[in-house]
Amino acid sequence: MAGFQKRTVGIVGGGAWGLALAHLLAENGHTPLVWDRDPGRLSKLRRSHRDEDRLPGVSLNPKIRYVDEMGALKDAHFHVLVVKSAAVSEVLPRLKGEVSPKRLVSAVKGFVGETLRTVSQAVAEVLPDTTYAVLSGPSIALEVVKGVPTSVVVASSDDSFAREVQMTFSGPTFRVYRQDDVLGVELGGALKNIIAIASGISDGLGFGTNSKGALLTRGLYEMVRFGTALGARRDTFFGLAGMGDMITTSFSPNSRNRYVGEQLGRGRRIDEILGGMSMVAEGVRTAFIVRDKARELDVDVPITEAVCSIIEGKASPVEALRLLMTRPLKREFYT
Structure with a gap:
């Protein structure tokens, strides 16, 4: 990236993915400023450059700067929103008041609130003059910090901004x-979490690769069917934000959503599983949002329906599988 000006980038959210992105930026010679609503957490990060709970066994680049006040991010070249999806509605008004970002990248993988409202929609309402992009793809945070080769995609209607984000984050590993299907990339990042839960359930039941191959293939087609009904482009779901992220999240031992599914497959209750986790599994909430919207649109999402029935305790994993396998026979590709 010779000749590319180094950037100061404001990271809104100091969770595992926010820290991984900050680490990447620092490794590339940029200046990442990380804000989190927990000042005690930031203080520990300043001292140790480690987060053993979220990123065990690795040290973060010491050039990352941690700021206690959100307003300290104001003069960054652009900002990256990396909070759990349930917190977006709370954070955006504060971001508007204290920072007023002109350009914002979302690295959130989920929906805002309890309905199918994307981050881009929420940003357009709160920050209508802000240029927006979304960064997504197969990217387990711990692997990124370890330098495991990773590829993702940035989508924006403003190609010059997408190109800047692309050049800022790209490096040796x-x-x-980049592309311009913002909706498709956002949907891919959210929908794959449902399939990852289903994949974990298969693992928890002790099924093999036949089952997982079928599940991921049908899961991808379910994502395509639902996403295109909302106006996203079909090809996006066969790219990094769709199939790529789905595969990684469904296989990785570090995937929170796959873990939730695995525990469900072993017979544990959802409240017990979530109560023992320090990080959020976005797919649990997403599954119900997608199920309700799919019913409204009359879109067939049998895997999502099965995941919801298991989470609700209305069907055991074995019973949900039986219902899936005994559905009326169909052509492989249908709408």
């Missing part, structure tokens, strides 16, 4: 592609 992290490659960013």
Whole structure:
């Protein structure tokens, strides 16, 4: 990236993914400023450059700067929103008041609130003059910090901004592609979490690769069917934000959503599982949002329906599988 000006980038959210992105930026010679609503957590990060709970066994680049006040991010070249989806509605008004970002990248993988409202929709309402992009793809945070080769995609209607984000984050172990299907990339990042839960359930039941191959293939087609009904482009779901992220999240031992599914497959209750986790599994909430919207649109999402029935305790994993396998026979590709 010779000749590319180094950037100061404001990271809103100091969870595992926010820290991984900050680490990447620092490794690339940029200046990442990380804000989190927990000042005690930031203080520990300043001292140790480690987060053993979320990123065990690795040290973060010491050039990351941690700021206690959100307003300290104000003069960054652009900002990255990396909070859990349930917190977006709370954070955006504060971001508007204290920072007023002109350009914002979302690295959130989920929906805002309890309905199918994307981050781009929420940003358009709260920050209508802000140029928006979304960064997504197969990217387990711990692997990124370890320098495991990773590729993701950035989508924006403003190609010059997408190109800037692409060049800022890309480096020897992290490659960013770009495109303009913002909705498709946002949906891919959210929908794959449901399939990852289903994949974990299969693992928890002790099923093999036949089952997982079928599940991921049908899961991808379910994502395509639902996403295109909302106006996203079909090809996006066969890219990094769709199939790529789905595969990684469904296989990784570090995937929170796959873990939730695995525990469900072993017979544990959802409240017990979530109560023992320090990080959020976005797919649990997402599954019900997608199920309700799919029913409204009359879109067939049998895997999502099965995941919801298991989470609700209305069907055991074995019973949900039986219902899936004994559905009326169909053509492989249908709408």
